Amino acid sequence: MATATTPEPAPDSSTPAPALLDVRDLYVEFRTRDGVAQAVNGVSYRVDAGETLAVLGESGSGKSVTAQAVMGILDSPPGFVTGGEVLFRGRDLLKAAPEERRRVRGARMAMIFQDALSSLNPVLSVGAQLGEMYEVHQGMKRKDARAKAVELMDRVKIPAARSRVGDYPHQFSGGMRQRIMIAMALALEPDLIIADEPTTALDVTVQAQVMDLLADLQREYAMGLILITHDLGVVADVADRIAVMYAGRIVETSPIHDLYKTPAHPYTRGLLDSIPRLDQKGQELYAIKGLPDVAPGRSSACHFWEETVRDEEPPHDR
Amino acid sequence: MTAEAILEVRDLVKHYPLTQGIVLKKQVGAVKAVDGVSFDLRKGETLGIVGESGCGKSTVARTLVGLERPTAGAIRYHGEDIARLSGRALKAVRRNIQMVFQDPYTSLNPRMTVGDIIGEPYDIHPEVAPKGDRRRRVQELLDVVGLNPEYVNRYPHQFSGGQRQRIGIARGLALRPEIIVADEPVSALDVSVQAQVVNLLERLQDEFDLSYVFIAHDLSVVRHISDRVAVMYLGRIVETGTEDEIYGHPTHPYTQALLSAVPVPDPDAREHRERILLAGDVPSPADPPSGCRFRTRCWKAQPVCAEVVPPLAVPEWFAGAAGPAHPSACHFAEERHVVPSE
Numbered sequence: 001m002a003t004a005t006t007p008e009p010a011p012d013s014s015t016p017a018p019a020l021l022d023v024r025d026l027y028v029e030f031r032t033r034d035g036v037a038q039a040v041n042g043v044s045y046r047v048d049a050g051e052t053l054a055v056l057g058e059s060g061s062g063k064s065v066t067a068q069a070v071m072g073i074l075d076s077p078p079g080f081v082t083g084g085e086v087l088f089r090g091r092d093l094l095k096a097a098p099e100e101r102r103r104v105r106g107a108r109m110a111m112i113f114q115d116a117l118s119s120l121n122p123v124l125s126v127g128a129q130l131g132e133m134y135e136v137h138q139g140m141k142r143k144d145a146r147a148k149a150v151e152l153m154d155r156v157k158i159p160a161a162r163s164r165v166g167d168y169p170h171q172f173s174g175g176m177r178q179r180i181m182i183a184m185a186l187a188l189e190p191d192l193i194i195a196d197e198p199t200t201a202l203d204v205t206v207q208a209q210v211m212d213l214l215a216d217l218q219r220e221y222a223m224g225l226i227l228i229t230h231d232l233g234v235v236a237d238v239a240d241r242i243a244v245m246y247a248g249r250i251v252e253t254s255p256i257h258d259l260y261k262t263p264a265h266p267y268t269r270g271l272l273d274s275i276p277r278l279d280q281k282g283q284e285l286y287a288i289k290g291l292p293d294v295a296p297g298r299s300s301a302c303h304f305w306e307e308t309v310r311d312e313e314p315p316h317d318r
Numbered sequence: 319m320t321a322e323a324i325l326e327v328r329d330l331v332k333h334y335p336l337t338q339g340i341v342l343k344k345q346v347g348a349v350k351a352v353d354g355v356s357f358d359l360r361k362g363e364t365l366g367i368v369g370e371s372g373c374g375k376s377t378v379a380r381t382l383v384g385l386e387r388p389t390a391g392a393i394r395y396h397g398e399d400i401a402r403l404s405g406r407a408l409k410a411v412r413r414n415i416q417m418v419f420q421d422p423y424t425s426l427n428p429r430m431t432v433g434d435i436i437g438e439p440y441d442i443h444p445e446v447a448p449k450g451d452r453r454r455r456v457q458e459l460l461d462v463v464g465l466n467p468e469y470v471n472r473y474p475h476q477f478s479g480g481q482r483q484r485i486g487i488a489r490g491l492a493l494r495p496e497i498i499v500a501d502e503p504v505s506a507l508d509v510s511v512q513a514q515v516v517n518l519l520e521r522l523q524d525e526f527d528l529s530y531v532f533i534a535h536d537l538s539v540v541r542h543i544s545d546r547v548a549v550m551y552l553g554r555i556v557e558t559g560t561e562d563e564i565y566g567h568p569t570h571p572y573t574q575a576l577l578s579a580v581p582v583p584d585p586d587a588r589e590h591r592e593r594i595l596l597a598g599d600v601p602s603p604a605d606p607p608s609g610c611r612f613r614t615r616c617w618k619a620q621p622v623c624a625e626v627v628p629p630l631a632v633p634e635w636f637a638g639a640a641g642p643a644h645p646s647a648c649h650f651a652e653e654r655h656v657v658p659s660e
Contacts, residue, residue, distance in 0.1 A: 237582075277541075
């Protein structure tokens with residue numbers, strides 16, 4: 001493995017100013033007929049302006065639910081935030097009135113979803129959907145909003161934006177649709193973008209295009225970016241810091257370079273050993289035992305230990 | 319490796335007609351999903367087929383197992399062209415070529431028990447297992463794929479994604495086939511579960527002397543499991559070779575772009591990694607570009623690329639060299655390192 005002389009671009013975590021987003025000890029539970037599932041168990045993380053935090057985890061680890069709670073779009077019921085604080089520029093959003101949250105959402109923080117086709121309205125043209133952001137939040141006239149929509153599509157590098165602004169979502173390819181999602185998130189120039197698996201549904205060459213675009217735009221606007229993903233490769237390419245989630249908890253958080261070199265938590269180590277690598281012809285992959293899920297009624301301090309580590313220490317000689 | 323080829327695919331073509339009109343149907347064109355694909359599969363090896371969505375890799379898989387009839391071309395299994403067989407002869411061949419599907423949620427019937435799902439192939443090929451013996455066989459298979467044999471009476475929804483994929487694999491193994499065609503078998507799984515299933519597939523290959531055609535879009539998984547790799551683009555193979563030839567010495571621009579786009583889980587690599595970003599999208603297979611199909615997105619494209627279809631052949635400059643000579647369908651094939659090496 002090559003060692004690089006890399007200046008750490010991330011702002012030091014010891015900066016005293018209030019963080020852009022500071023999530024403290026967040027708890028979310030789902031009250032279902034089968035019982036109460038603790039989806040998020042005391043998650044804390046912070047993101048500063050211009051910083052990329054990657055939240056890494058497998059299905060059911062609670063990474064998306066945390067983001068939904070932060071955005072205030074948790075389906076409730078069955079989901080309930082039962083504890084913690086979500087401080088956005090020092091103000092606790094969980095205590096804010098619904099009207100205030102609505103003003104923050106979209107304008108100050110925006111979200112990009114995984115599946116662009118089902119996140120966009122199929123019966124409205126993309127121009128109308130992009131323009132709606134300006135009409136609703138800024139009271140702009142429809143015609144002006146349409147012009148802004150074209151501008152946005154240009155900015156996310158959709159070719160022939162002027163002639164395609166009247167097209168419907170199904171007329172665009174997957175990569176182009178994801179660009180439209182990004183444009184929509186960018187429309188009001190938010191301070192924070194939460195991207196939930198933004199490239200998971202895309203082919204690798206398109207994924208590279210979209211991640212590149214996202215990184216460029218983030219730099220340009222000095223936004224904070226929370227990148228939620230299960231892909232250790234994508235994370236390595238763009239993130240400044242990384243938080244690894246397992247069973248509703250953050251098991252490890254560290255600057256990006258440290259995490260890959262010296263993973264501290266056995267789960268992180270197991271995860272790194274379980275992926276096949278493009279740059280090496282591997283031997284047998286390390287298989288993490290058990291399943292990452294939060295069934296109702298679990299209560300150990302460390303779910304991961306309960307499932308695997310007490311049986312066997314993962315082999316590691318990195 | 320010089321083992322005999324058990325499956326020879328020659329100039330395989332699959333076109334889906336596009337029609338117009340309701341009563342008087344008129345063919346107005348064709349989606350050229352697969353357009354002249356040739357490869358060999360040898361005994362005991364794993365052939366990986368990679369490519370992005372719409373490149374035709376799944377159509378190839380479906381024609382191999384006989385789910386689709388090829389428009390033209392030959393698929394020879396031990397020298398016999400299965401594309402021309404029908405009836406009893408076809409059924410006999412199909413027993414030896416089985417498939418594992420991508421989505422473990424939709425490829426298992428939710429109203430059948432696991433025992434019925436895995437045992438169903440025996441209804442079609444009763445000669446493999448006599449009636450009274452089936453339950454024992456099914457339980458053996460469950461054990462082989464790492465599931466508790468007592469689960470025979472459970473239903474698919476009682477299993478996790480990884481366990482369901484094991485059930486799909488057990489069904490594929492039931493008839494003791496020689497070849498397993500696996501179409502994106504681990505794409506729907508979490509990484510830790512994916513590792514379990516990949517390891518299982520490798521173990522079964524040794525145990526039952528299987529040959530795999532492993533189809534995936536994840537280049538890292540394909541490198542891990544494959545002996546030889548074929549890269550597809552818009553219905554054609556653009557480059558093929560051993561795992562080391564493709565990943566260590568790619569010569570086709572598309573292969574290079576594809577490999578360079580794969581994120582590598584190593585943050586130190588990001589500063590000094592060369593990235594080839596392709597412009598635009600894949601053209602429609604109903605109306606592919608003339609000549610070389612990749613030319614519309616290729617940075618090396620010259621007028622000749624629009625006129626002459628580049629053959630899938632070993633480039634001349636490789637001739638005589640002891641190096642990693644392998645076929646590449648490009649007029650301007652040239653080696654370029656895009657995968658960081660250890």
